[in-house]
Amino acid sequence: PQRQYRLDYRPPAYLVDTVALDFDIQENNTQVTAQLAVARNVAGPAGPWRLDGRGMRLVRVAIDGADLAHDAYELTDTALWLDNLPSVFELTIVTELDPETNLSLEGLYRSGAILCTQCEATGFSRITYFPDRPDVMARFTTRIEADAARYPVLLSNGNCTQAGMAQPGRHYAIYEDPFAKPCYLFALVAGDLGVIRDTYTTASGREVALAVFTEHGNEPQCHHALDALKKAMAWDEATYDLEYDLDQFFIVAVGSFNMGAMENKGLNIFNTACVFAHPETATDGDFARVRDVVAHEYFHNYTGNRVTCRDWFQLSLKEGLTVYREHQFAIDHGSPGVTRIEQVRMIRDIQFPEDGGPRAHPVRPDSYIEMNNFYTITVYEKGAELIRMIAQMAGREAFTDAVKHYLHKHDGQAVTIEDFVVAMEETTGLDLAQFRHWYSHAGTPRVAISQQHENNTLTLTLSQSTPATPGQPNKPVFDIPISLAVFDTAGSQQVPPQLVRLNHARKKIVYKDVPEPAVVSALRGLSAPVKLTQDTTERDLVCLMAHDSDPVSRWDAAQSLYMTHLLACVDAIRADHALPGLGDGLSQAITRLLADWPADRALLAEMLTLPSTIQIGEAFERIDVAAIDGARRAVRQQIGSRFEEELTALATAHAPRSTYVFDQDAAGRRAVFALALGYLAETGVEGIEAWCRTVYDEADNMTDRMAALGALQYCPGATRDRLLGDFARRFANEPLVMDKWLRLQVSAPDIDAVAQARALLQDPAFDFTNPNRLRALLGGLVRGNAPAFHRADGAGYALLVDEILRIDAFNPQMAAALAGLIAPWQRYDARYGQGMRAGLSRLDGAELSDNTREIVASGLA
Ligand code: B3K
Ligand code: ZN
Numbered sequence: 001p002q003r004q005y006r007l008d009y010r011p012p013a014y015l016v017d018t019v020a021l022d023f024d025i026q027e028n029n030t031q032v033t034a035q036l037a038v039a040r041n042v043a044g045p046a047g048p049w050r051l052d053g054r055g056m057r058l059v060r061v062a063i064d065g066a067d068l069a070h071d072a073y074e075l076t077d078t079a080l081w082l083d084n085l086p087s088v089f090e091l092t093i094v095t096e097l098d099p100e101t102n103l104s105l106e107g108l109y110r111s112g113a114i115l116c117t118q119c120e121a122t123g124f125s126r127i128t129y130f131p132d133r134p135d136v137m138a139r140f141t142t143r144i145e146a147d148a149a150r151y152p153v154l155l156s157n158g159n160c161t162q163a164g165m166a167q168p169g170r171h172y173a174i175y176e177d178p179f180a181k182p183c184y185l186f187a188l189v190a191g192d193l194g195v196i197r198d199t200y201t202t203a204s205g206r207e208v209a210l211a212v213f214t215e216h217g218n219e220p221q222c223h224h225a226l227d228a229l230k231k232a233m234a235w236d237e238a239t240y241d242l243e244y245d246l247d248q249f250f251i252v253a254v255g256s257f258n259m260g261a262m263e264n265k266g267l268n269i270f271n272t273a274c275v276f277a278h279p280e281t282a283t284d285g286d287f288a289r290v291r292d293v294v295a296h297e298y299f300h301n302y303t304g305n306r307v308t309c310r311d312w313f314q315l316s317l318k319e320g321l322t323v324y325r326e327h328q329f330a331i332d333h334g335s336p337g338v339t340r341i342e343q344v345r346m347i348r349d350i351q352f353p354e355d356g357g358p359r360a361h362p363v364r365p366d367s368y369i370e371m372n373n374f375y376t377i378t379v380y381e382k383g384a385e386l387i388r389m390i391a392q393m394a395g396r397e398a399f400t401d402a403v404k405h406y407l408h409k410h411d412g413q414a415v416t417i418e419d420f421v422v423a424m425e426e427t428t429g430l431d432l433a434q435f436r437h438w439y440s441h442a443g444t445p446r447v448a449i450s451q452q453h454e455n456n457t458l459t460l461t462l463s464q465s466t467p468a469t470p471g472q473p474n475k476p477v478f479d480i481p482i483s484l485a486v487f488d489t490a491g492s493q494q495v496p497p498q499l500v501r502l503n504h505a506r507k508k509i510v511y512k513d514v515p516e517p518a519v520v521s522a523l524r525g526l527s528a529p530v531k532l533t534q535d536t537t538e539r540d541l542v543c544l545m546a547h548d549s550d551p552v553s554r555w556d557a558a559q560s561l562y563m564t565h566l567l568a569c570v571d572a573i574r575a576d577h578a579l580p581g582l583g584d585g586l587s588q589a590i591t592r593l594l595a596d597w598p599a600d601r602a603l604l605a606e607m608l609t610l611p612s613t614i615q616i617g618e619a620f621e622r623i624d625v626a627a628i629d630g631a632r633r634a635v636r637q638q639i640g641s642r643f644e645e646e647l648t649a650l651a652t653a654h655a656p657r658s659t660y661v662f663d664q665d666a667a668g669r670r671a672v673f674a675l676a677l678g679y680l681a682e683t684g685v686e687g688i689e690a691w692c693r694t695v696y697d698e699a700d701n702m703t704d705r706m707a708a709l710g711a712l713q714y715c716p717g718a719t720r721d722r723l724l725g726d727f728a729r730r731f732a733n734e735p736l737v738m739d740k741w742l743r744l745q746v747s748a749p750d751i752d753a754v755a756q757a758r759a760l761l762q763d764p765a766f767d768f769t770n771p772n773r774l775r776a777l778l779g780g781l782v783r784g785n786a787p788a789f790h791r792a793d794g795a796g797y798a799l800l801v802d803e804i805l806r807i808d809a810f811n812p813q814m815a816a817a818l819a820g821l822i823a824p825w826q827r828y829d830a831r832y833g834q835g836m837r838a839g840l841s842r843l844d845g846a847e848l849s850d851n852t853r854e855i856v857a858s859g860l861a
Contacts, residue, residue: 001850004369006313012131013044014085016138019183021128025115025146025190030108031059032095034128036138040087048074048083051127052132053095055107060094061129080129095128102126103769103810111256113215114191115151116269120263121312121371124183134158134182134309135414144190145172151190153213157181159247172322177265178724179245180412182308187264189252194219200244212275214253216435221276221357224287224662225251225294232295235329240403242302243622251275251294255735256770258813259375260293263300270297273736273772279660279701281737284667286702291333297324302407310414312371315416316363319375320383321345321403324391325386335664338602344526344552344846347385349614350785351377351445351529356618357824358858360442360469364417369854372813376444383448385529386438389481392527394428402427434479434503442469445530447502449522458486458495458511458518462502464530470861479503485528486511487519489539491547494518499527519543525552531618536560537583545589551603558593558607559615561586562635566616569631574624579631582638590639594646601668605675610635613786622829625790633682633749640683645779648685651676660701667703674707681711689719696723706740713748720748733769739776744783746788753788754795757781761803768807782821790832797822797839805846812849819843819852823859 015038022033054077061068065083074081082091086158101107108117108125117123124225125132142156148171149825154163158177166172194216200208211230212222229251236242246266257271274293277286303325304318331339354377355359363383364617391399406423417439421432445466462482466475480502486495494514500507519540523532536544544557568580582590586754590608598604613632617623640647654673660666677695681688689712696708709727712720724744731737746753757777760766767773778800789796800818808815825836840859848856 001369001853003367003369004371006311006365009311009313011044012041012133012136013047013049014038015041015044016131016136017142019130019138021140021142021186023142023144023146023188023190025144025151028098028100030097030099030115031777032097032128034091034093034095034130036091036093038085038089038091039613040085048081049085050131051080051082051093052122053080053129053130054078055097055102055104055126056128058093058129059095059096060092062092064089065092078125093129097127104813105141105256105258105771106813108188109256111254114189114193114252114254115265116191116252117186117188118258118269119186119264120184120262121375122184124186127186132183132185133311134184135311136215137180137182137308137412137414138275139180139228140177140186141176142175142186142188142592143172144175144188145170146190150192153189153193153195154189155189155213155250155252155267157185157187157267159266168641177246179306181265181305182414185223185263185265185305185308187262187267187269189213189267189269189792192216193252196222196226198226198230199671200233200249202233202243203241203423204243206243206247208233208246209248210250211248211252212253214272214275215255216222218253218272218276219268221278221281222253224277225253225270225275225290228291228294229298231291232298233330235332236299236302236325239328240302240325240400240407242407244301245306249298251297258771258811261297263297263304265301265305267374268297270294271772273739273786276736277662279703281702281731281734283703283706284662284670287662287667288330288334292326292330295329296322299325306412307407307410308414310416312368312374313515314416315371315374316379316383316386317415317420319380320363320387321420323380324387327388331422335600335602335668337555337600338606338668340552341382341555341603341606344556346377347381347526347529347613348618349612351381351674352531352618353614353824353827354378355382355442355444355469356467357827358470358861359820359823359855362440362442362472364439366471370812370816370849370851373816373851373854378516382529385526389438389528390424390430390432390435393430394424394480395500398428399424400433432479434477437476437478441466441475441478442472443467443475445475445480445528447480447482447523447528447530447532449482449520449532449534451518451520451535453514453516453518456513456515458514458520459518460484460509460511461506462500463506464502465505470858477503477505479527480530483524484509484524485521485524485549485553487521487543487547488515489517489519489543491543493549497524497550521548521550521553521557523556524548524550526556538564538583542585542589545607546592551598551600555603555606557656558589559611561589562610563616563619566611566631566635567619569634570616570620570624570627573627573630574636579634579638582635582642587642590643591646594643594650594826597650597672602664603668605668605671608639608672608675608679617827623827623832624829625786625832629787636679636682640679640685644680644683644685647676649677651680651691656695656699656701656704660703670703670707674703674710677707678714681714684714689715689717691721693719696726702737702740709744714746714749716750735770736772738773740771742776743780743784746777749785749787751788753781753785754791754799758799768803769810771811774803774807774814774818778818790828790835792831794835794838797835801839801842804843804852808852810848810853815849816851816855819855819859823855825859 020035024031106123144154154173156175163173193213207560253275261270483495694710697707822836825833
């Protein structure tokens with residue numbers, strides 16, 4: 001395996017102007033004929049031309065129509081090298097592939113009754129030999145021919161220009177994509193598909209044909225996605241003046257997909273999990289996720305497709321920006337506060353741990369072995385936070401103008417993150433010289449804020465430092481935008497919200513005429529992806545939780561209050577001491593919250609949710625899984641017992657009543673109901689099983705059903721068994737719903753979850769080639785039931801390693817993702833870390849894909 005370095009970038013040796021692809025789909029064999037109009041690139045290096053390719057059979061190579069003899073080219077496992085080429089020529093390549101046996105889910109493969117493609121990052125080189133790099137942009141024409149009965153629907157990028165019957169029993173379709181694109185955006189779909197259709201009229205009055213395709217019978221689950229697509233199209237016009245640019249936009253939902261979805265030009269291919277949403281089978285969370293992923297992929301049409309990446313080190317150019325756009329869209333379509341809270345939680349629970357572990361890397365990485373290992377939470381979500389910081393510093397309007405400028409300036413080009421930052425500077429007038437460190441350096445900066453208050457003068461001292469990350473021992477001083485506001489203890493604003501730039505190691509800020517005592521609200525809405533320590537008192541936090549003008553800050557104050565108590569409980573458990581009681585401040589704050597429910601019920605649910613076990617673990621040098629889990633459960637029980645009456649009242653007031661609609665208000669009510677029910681169940685209050693049973697039996701929707709089953713996880717016994725059995729029978733034919741069942745099967749605290757997972761994995765009905773199934777079962781075990789997974793005898797690690805080895809043989813992307821779960825062993829208490837490390841060593845001794853090898857090596861480094 002060869003490590004690629006960002007600084008080694010060289011322009012392509014040859015450019016491809018047009019590509020004509022011809023797919024002849026036969027049983028067990030697909031023949032692909034590619035005709036490329038090629039010209040030497042004057043800016044590129046001299047010498048032979050590398051075309052990438054693997055996992056297929058090369059049938060023919062011809063230059064300007066003349067076949068090349070075998071000794072006229074060099075063929076390796078991963079490339080075709082051509083030499084002594086004319087400066088302008090037509091290249092013909094014929095390859096043969098077998099999508100039926102391709103379980104890597106890259107290139108052309110089968111998912112159920114559907115043949116489909118996945119080309120990003122480098123899947124196109126499993127279809128034909130081609131310079132598989134994003135800076136080679138060509139105009140594609142695609143002809144597909146297949147059996148008319150088996151594959152009545154034939155789709156590719158662009159507009160369909162011709163279709164008809166071919167030889168007996170066969171038919172064809174031709175698609176032309178007028179926009180030059182990198183090959184990673186190529187897509188093809190052939191299958192017997194059901195469809196729902198609609199149209200969208202753009203701002204300038206063009207009519208666009210919209211459709212969602214899926215295997216027959218699933219059409220009723222696709223309306224929400226289609227609706228979301230129209231919302232996204234309208235939002236991008238209203239927000240950025242971006243109008244869709246083709247005559248058609250299609251989404252195809254497939255069951256076997258390595259990630260969420262793919263933004264192929266005009267033909268998005270989606271995991272069914274990110275398309276299907278029907279009240280009976282999908283939760284409120286699923287509805288929101290479908291809406292946001294549909295929007296995200298649609299937004300890529302400009303941020304990614306029209307302006308793409310020069311090389312894969314620039315991935316965050318399109319992903320960070322598109323996630324940011326998705327976040328803004330989500331905020332405009334839901335509760336702004338709660339939507340931001342969800343984003344903050346994602347950063348703290350998933351990105352911070354990545355940035356503090358062996359896989360830490362900059363938003364713009366410097367090197368990689370396997371690009372697919374770098375579609376990370378850092379590139380995506382931290383990348384989006386960097387854009388958000390720029391937007392905050394520039395102001396929303398200037399930022400919007402800057403994005404328009406960037407898209408206009410680089411339309412049709414493959415560019416770099418540096419090009420983006422320059423475009424931001426050109427329009428906003430910001431100096432981002434120091435800000436650029438955010439792109440080149442990994443790690444989560446620590447910011448400390450302390451306050452002195454004398455004679456009505458409030459002095460804040462801000463300081464920053466960033467711990468070393470692998471390969472980057474020294475960190476620069478970052479340019480950190482910190483949003484601040486000051487309140488008095490009754491909640492009146494003393495200093496209005498403002499953005500301070502901490503661009504030195506230390507900085508003092510002085511506010512005059514601020515009467516004592518003052519309450520400082522800092523890093524509001526997580527204005528920068530940093531960890532903050534601040535000398536706020538419990539009284540300050542209780543005040544902010546009740547009065548801060550920003551709901552995200554109110555929630556964050558609650559998080560800090562909970563955290564202090566949780567950490568004390570972890571320490572007590574570790575020292576074998578009695579647990580401290582809830583404490584006055586915290587009790588008072590919860591009392592107030594439960595006496596006067598915020599109108600935004602989803603916010604109430606968030607404010608009553610304790611920091612996750614991962615979040616608690618972040619506070620420790622070494623993670624003690626059992627102590628952290630024990631502390632969190634104990635605190636939930638303390639709250640449940642102390643506030644049983646109030647929580648019962650809360651649940652009663654929000655118990656399911658009306659028929660299901662997915663809207664902010666109704667979803668908030670369901671969220672708070674589920675939360676209260678969970679507390680009561682975990683506390684074991686009387687009658688809770690019967691209540692859960694009623695909720696389950698009477699539910700007209702999946703959200704309430706899952707609320708009941710989620711609560712029952714704490715109540716072993718006949719009721720739980722009966723309902724889980726009923727659930728399995730009722731939804732036996734809905735694989736995505738059965739994924740929820742799989743997660744429940746391994747997440748109850750009282751069961752032998754590892755044995756359960758092993759049994760389910762060996763069940764002949766379990767499709768271990770499907771990533772959704774694996775994520776549900778193995779992700780459900782590792783993330784959803786950490787104490788069971790991290791058991792002392794190492795059986796959890798053994799199970800995971802067995803599965804990684806089995807999966808790596810056919811789907812390296814999936815196996816590598818699973819290996820990432822035990823890579824950060826050094827972050828764990830030695831009781832766990834040793835077992836995780838032993839698992840990595842066992843992997844290290846086996847034959848592995850480059851993907852998994854890279855992850856294992858990072859863990860063992
Ligand atoms: N661009 C794709 C992700 C491709 C992942 C390749 N391993 C989906 C997205 O981010 O929108
Ligand atoms: Zn994306």
